[in-house]
Amino acid sequence: MLEAGELITAKEAERRVLILENPGLRGASRITTSLYAGLQLVLPGEVAPAHRHSQSALRFVLDGTGAHTSVNGERCNMEYGDFVITPPWAWHDHGNDSDQPMIWMDGLDIPLASLFDASFAEGYGADEHPVSRQTGDSLARYGANMLPVDYRRQELASPIFNYPYARSREALAAMQRQQEWDPCHGLKMRYVNPADGGYAMPTIAPFLQLLPQGFKTEAYRSTDATVFVVAEGRGQTTIDGRLFEWGPRDIMAAPSWKWIRHEAIDEAVLFSYSDRVAQQKLGFWREQRGAD
Ligand code: 1HN
Secondary structure (H helix, E strand, O other), rough: OOOOOOOOOOOHHHHOOOEOOOHHHHOOOOOOOEEEEEEEEEEEOEEEEEEEEEEEEEEEEEEEEEEEEOOOEEEEEEEOEEEEEEEOOOOEEEEEEEOEEEEEEEEOHHHHHHHHHOOOOOEEOOOOOOOOEEEOHHHHHHHOOOOOOOOOOOOOOOOOEEOHHHHHHHHHHHHHHOOOEEOHHHHHHEEEOOOOOOOOOOOOOOEEEOOOOEEEEEEEEEEEEEEEEEEEEEEEEEEEOEEEEEEEOOOEEOOOOOEEEEEOOOOEEEEEOOOOOOOHHHHHOEEEEEEO
């Protein structure tokens, strides 16, 4: 029995998450029509027990350092800005052995799985799925521009499940020196599955983009409603004529087919995700540039 004021542990709750509900979609636990977003808190010493589900999940680390996620028996330590995926039906658990609270954003395709009546979940029955692989193994094996010689793609999701921010940020910094800017996106990259060049996840398309200081993008719209997370910098974005000012760790949702313009006040880095990959596979996706 809980006493008033007693804290529910992450373990008792399974996950301690604040759902980011879109005020235009009240009661639906969605940030866009097809996607879920939440903020997950894991306190020092806590665990979020092992389970798996048919939905795909991503994490984007927003605060703290040193907590870990395990995916299919490999632990990864999480740092600010890391992008971590949990493929469909992969065992996963989280733990925090550090002395600081850890907060990340969760992005899942829950509404998509519901649309198809294909939502399944299973508890592992223990806090941790057994660790059977060395930390860093999948990144070394699949993320160093090489693949194991007899590698055959078995899963739809990327075999890399942690895309460390330090690496992605360094790549953006190197490309930035070339000074080639897309008028609508600045410098925008997509996180890929190294085995086939496709998106890192089967239903969710994740991106990382850099806007140099003072850069103003031209108007852009696409049918994939997009969730933006500010990793660095300050700026403002106009979505369908409404201005939103932002700074580090802010989260914004742009609905489908509304004109978007960004303006970076400082040099800014935005992480974003949408259902673009699902729409492209199903033949729905379209985009338009440069008017509004
Ligand atoms: C889930 O499995 C996690 O694994 C986070 O951390 C949020 C929201 C709904 C359903 C499953 C996680 C979730 C979730």
